[in-house]
Amino acid sequence: MCVVCGCAGDGSQVSIEGHGHAHPANPYSPAARRAKPASRAAEPVLADHAHVSVDPASGDLHFGAGAAKVSVPGMSQARAIRLETDILGENDRIAAQNRRHFAAHGVTAFNFVSSPGSGKTTLLCATIEALKGRAPGLPVSVIEGDQQTAFDADRIRATGAPAIQVNTGKGCHLDAPMVAEAFARLHRHDHGAARSLLFIENVGNLVCPAMWDLGEAAKVAILSVTEGEDKPLKYPDMFAASRLMLVNKVDLLPYLKFDVERCIDFARRVNPDIEVIRVSATTGEGMDEWLAWIAARMQPAVAQPAAQPVRAS
Amino acid sequence: MHEASLAGGILQLVERTAERERFARVTHLRLEAGQLAGVESRALRFALEAIAPGTLLDGARIDIDEPPGEAWCMDCSVTVQIAQRGDACPHCGGYRLQPTGGTELKVIDMQVED
Numbered sequence: 001m002c003v004v005c006g007c008a009g010d011g012s013q014v015s016i017e018g019h020g021h022a023h024p025a026n027p028y029s030p031a032a033r034r035a036k037p038a039s040r041a042a043e044p045v046l047a048d049h050a051h052v053s054v055d056p057a058s059g060d061l062h063f064g065a066g067a068a069k070v071s072v073p074g075m076s077q078a079r080a081i082r083l084e085t086d087i088l089g090e091n092d093r094i095a096a097q098n099r100r101h102f103a104a105h106g107v108t109a110f111n112f113v114s115s116p117g118s119g120k121t122t123l124l125c126a127t128i129e130a131l132k133g134r135a136p137g138l139p140v141s142v143i144e145g146d147q148q149t150a151f152d153a154d155r156i157r158a159t160g161a162p163a164i165q166v167n168t169g170k171g172c173h174l175d176a177p178m179v180a181e182a183f184a185r186l187h188r189h190d191h192g193a194a195r196s197l198l199f200i201e202n203v204g205n206l207v208c209p210a211m212w213d214l215g216e217a218a219k220v221a222i223l224s225v226t227e228g229e230d231k232p233l234k235y236p237d238m239f240a241a242s243r244l245m246l247v248n249k250v251d252l253l254p255y256l257k258f259d260v261e262r263c264i265d266f267a268r269r270v271n272p273d274i275e276v277i278r279v280s281a282t283t284g285e286g287m288d289e290w291l292a293w294i295a296a297r298m299q300p301a302v303a304q305p306a307a308q309p310v311r312a313s
Numbered sequence: 314m315h316e317a318s319l320a321g322g323i324l325q326l327v328e329r330t331a332e333r334e335r336f337a338r339v340t341h342l343r344l345e346a347g348q349l350a351g352v353e354s355r356a357l358r359f360a361l362e363a364i365a366p367g368t369l370l371d372g373a374r375i376d377i378d379e380p381p382g383e384a385w386c387m388d389c390s391v392t393v394q395i396a397q398r399g400d401a402c403p404h405c406g407g408y409r410l411q412p413t414g415g416t417e418l419k420v421i422d423m424q425v426e427d
Contacts, residue, residue, distance in 0.1 A: 081334055082422040087322050087344075172315055208315035211351050211418075236398035237351040240412075269408040270399040272387070 091212055094176035098215025106302035109198040111216035113238055116204030118224040119248045119281055121152045124199055126281035128159045134291055139196040143182045145174040145203045173209040174202050194301035210237040217297055218243035225249050225256055229263035236270040244275045251280040320360035326420055327369050336425035339373040343422050347415030349382040349398060383414030
């Protein structure tokens with residue numbers, strides 16, 4: 001485009017009063033796309049300026065027909081592009097898709113976030129075992145996120161629950177497309193259950209996973225008492241994004257200087273609504289409360305297609 | 314380092330826009346990363362500069378606006394400014410705050426060349 005007059009040029013030798021020069025060919029310019037020799041001949045003055053288009057039938061002038069929908073003297077149409085677009089918009093769109101997909105199948109998904117070593121996998125295994133007694137027949141499946149190895153998925157599978165490992169490579173978090181892909185491979189549409197649970201164990205990282213919506217019903221932050229009680233203040237975004245904080249490994253409290261009340265107070269500073277449950281995967285303390293919390297947030301059951309009648313021989 | 318993923322998302326957004334709007338180069342990209350958005354602006358800038366070579370963003374000037382954090386104090390019923398999550402209300406000293414501003418993470422606009 002022409003930097004002097006701002007017109008978009010159409011590749012022909014254009015001369016405008018006050019400055020004569022050749023415009024470089026530009027196949028993308030509005031003028032090139034619109035080129036209509038007949039009307040150009042009829043409107044010689046306007047043809048030089050690409051900001052305006054002429055209705056061939058009525059002769060009306062349209063100054064807002066270009067890409068920018070407005071004519072600004074000195075600026076070409078394609079030059080300034082206003083987006084106002086959410087950077088995470090694409091992820092959020094797929095997360096919303098996941099959420100609808102989960103709801104359609106009666107799946108309740110929780111996204112577990114914590115530092116490495118907080119006991120996420122151990123707690124998930126203990127939860128799956130406890131659910132076997134409490135809610136037999138309730139299918140539970142797990143998506144395991146780690147940078148490398150399938151160790152965690154192996155531990156989950158040892159409980160009998162189906163699990164799929166997602167290795168993020170250098171990635172520091174799971175995103176919605178990863179979960180969509182994993183769920184498509186994990187979910188069996190023929191299990192016959194009207195409701196099921198999906199646990200998503202995010203990459204152990206108390207910073208990055210906070211921003212990515214996966215389509216979960218809730219983020220659950222796990223903080224073990226072997227960590228610092230001030231972590232909610234040090235990593236506020238994660239605790240702000242979570243619905244529930246599980247204070248894990250409480251069986252170790254007698255050996256540690258960890259003030260649980262202070263920790264909860266810090267968590268509520270960054271998220272006044274956060275719920276808190278104290279648990280120990282080892283002793284089972286708090287498991288009743290934790291399972292009740294899950295039960296209260298389950299998706300309503302969906303009607304299953306009628307099972308194929310078994311033909312009597 | 315989720316800023317690297319975000320930079321990739323920004324590039325993807327720019328490339329999609331280029332398909333639609335037909336341009337060859339971005340000369341100036343303006344982003345908004347609020348103070349409560351969970352993004353370190355310097356890291357985001359570094360990540361963008363790292364992935365830019367050979368892309369539409371090569372050589373683009375990058376501006377990152379950082380609107381201040383704002384929150385609604387449930388006890389005072391006023392909007393207050395906070396620098397980060399976990400800050401107290403400057404009026405009552407309480408922590409019953411709901412962030413209302415400075416949480417955005419957006420591409421605002423860009424200047425492009427054909």
